[in-house]
Amino acid sequence: MSGLPPLRSGLPGVAWPALPNVVAARMLALNYQFQESERMPPAEIRRRQFRQLAALADHCHRAAPRQAERLAAAGHRPGAPLDAATWRRIAPLTRRDIQTLGAALHAASAPAEHGAAGPFATSGSTGAPVAGVQTELCLLYFEALSLRDHLWHRRDFRGTMAAIRHIKKSGAAGDSVVIPSWNLSAGAVFGTGACHMFDVFRPVAEQAEWLLRLDPDYLLTYPTMLREQVQETVRRGARPRRLKGVSTFGEQIGDGLRDLVRSAWGVEVCDLYSATEVGYMALQCPERPHYHVQAESCFVEILDEEGRDCGPGETGRVVVTPLHNFAMPLLRYDIGDFATVGDPCPCGRSLPVLTRIVGRVSQTLRRPDGAIVMPGFQDVFLKPGSPVRQFQAVETAPQRIELRLVPARALAAAEEADIVRRTGEAFGPDYRVEIRYVEQIPRSAGGKHEDFITMVPR
């Protein structure tokens, strides 16, 4: 163990121990608690989760009528203790519910100390987009867990981070962006190297070229893209030399990916399980390639078809309750993923274990020029009040895209034309897009929805 790297100190003359600034102090205060809680007996973790859930339930009774109705239907009354039996009677909330109910799920108010509520919208990688609001407090916890991930994996904060991901195109940012630190928390506490971001919608060849040129210490990207990047660098007979580790997020980590990255690049892959609407659900154990549920931030249940808790080795639906979003409480939210429960981890951390997150599959498109990309067309449907409830693009034949839509209402011809035009632009000039209305979009074998699937064999 090499010890904690030097912290950034907020005061002249004080090098060690550091007196961090306000943001950093909060991050460390939370991580101090995480160090305690990750080794608490599971029953104690659960007791504290239920104490926080009870506070959330009380808030729902006061300020979130839809959730209050669900609690009442489960037999919970304001101020009453909240136990596991009552909790289980709350019927899970589906993505569809969130889409249908929309702003009706927002709380009338949240404590001012939780900070402003800001909008979020999922990228729709696991089905139709889900939009809502979350408080600054949620972001604070998110940042604290990002820091925990770095600390667990003992990353060298002095290093450069490369992120190949969706870059929100606000302004003329172009295909690559540089920000001064990896993220808010690590930057505030330790100071970090820069984070260079590259647009995931660029062809893989460009991504690989950029990566090799940058030669970062760490890389963050989607598993499917990582696979393509590795293969591309192998084709070029090159590898990012300085790379110390890769983090993946946003999709299921496919079989063999860890081995591929280890053999081609000589580094380990560390996966994250998170979703925009709930934050981090699980982080990879620093010692084993499985996941620890982030029990301090959300209550995660893995349920079988009868709604019972799955035991070790069993796979079930992921039902998650973020503990701290008082602006839009989501009690027992069925996020649409499946996961496999694991045995307690020998690493000593008592946080629940998931051995596998299933249901997230690759969504890549091979363009006529051979470039492999993640088709980024979801923005077309992500604006508030979109007349489309669910969508899926299916490549039925080379360069033919069938856009399956579940409409919320009948679309005007002009709206249809607009959707076809914008989707076509996203795929590229060689693609022909046709709309097909459907009543529902069936789930994949793994139980997941995919924004994009291809039927064209490779």
Place this chain on the structure above:
Amino acid sequence: MTVAPQDFRSNVPGLTWPALPDLVGAGALALQYQLRESEQAPPAQIRGRQFRQIAALLDHSFARIPFYRARLERAGYAPGMSVDEAFWRRLPILTRQEVQDAGAALRAREMPGWHGEQYAFSSGGSTGRPVNGVQTELHRLYFDAVTLRNHLWHRRDLTARLAVIRFGGEVALANGRASAPGWNRPAASAFRNGPSELCDVHRPIAEQLAWLAEYGADYLLTYPSLLRELVLEAARRGVSLPRLRGVVTFGEVLDAATRALVRERWGLAIGDTYSATETGYLALQCPGFERYHVQAETCLVEILDDAGAPCAPGETGRVVATPLHNFAMPLLRYDVGDYAEAGGACPCGRTLPVLNRILGRARNTFRRRDGSRFWPAGISLSEDPVRQFQIVETAPWQAEARLVTTRPLAAAERAKAAAEIAGALLGEYAVRIVEVAAIARSPSGKYEDFVALPPSPAGAR
């Protein structure tokens, strides 16, 4: 004596776990986070970071304190240079006398940034002239952090009641009491924290005991000598303290006899601390073993032999301390006046330097006839009717044992006490028993069990 995991204090409505404390609480946990990491860091890394902090202190001292500028220049210091062992050893030891003589010349003319308010201190001066100076709010912040660390190390239940018997100073009311809603500021801000009450050390022992019982203290913080008195007083009066779960001592040398007495009578282990007014904490007792871990994050502590070289484990030397964060009046290599035995690596896993024993001040040392010194210890005198004792060297190899008793001693009792004391003095001293009405505590409430003659100018005793 383990308790359930600590409960943190949340300052945000609706938020119970994990807690978001107020800024003081967050700052406190941010420091504890670092302390928990650094106490397991490789020793070389700890040393490196101490020197990094000292480099900042030296730059400041050089620029703003002429007294130190001259010293530093003589030692070959240049602003901005990195500090290493070789340079550090060239810097002369700062004696108590020098600090007293220098007075305000040790104070910085200005501060490099926010270090908070400045507070005057006066070290007790149990005998002789006190050391006066100033400390900053920043220095206190680190002091409070180590206080909290001590409680966390020993897994004390922070929701319980803490009773403190010490010098009441300006906080105690006319009745000698004071109360607070928490144990100290960081504990109260970061954790769910029980109340604390203080009783002045100068109140009569019977009153202190009655207060302790009435308050229903879970933990007691006091001086070893007073603790001993309390245990004996409680036995005499048949008072039990059923709620008491732990005892913390500070301010005086804690010897094995007092540890044994408290274990035997109250069934409790003591968690001792080693601090000095001028420097803050020097060491805390390890939670696993009866030895001490230097608080390296707030103070660089050296144990030096007579030639000024660092003592090896098992060797005894003088304690030289450099508080890392008092920029208002830096003390660079300050000879605290105590002696301690250096230790080896601790099996508890903490990598902070170890002191096996704190032996006390030079003036607590007695001499063998061959001239070598020793610290007398192991006097329990726990039988009725001795309430307090103090052994004073009156002439070479002659000692006076001053005893405060509840009734005149019988001849057999006197003989037994004299034999016990003579044994503690290794049979080197002729012991004369004197029964006295009281043994005065210093203004700060401390007293010393053993007081030796000051060394004569020629070195003979």
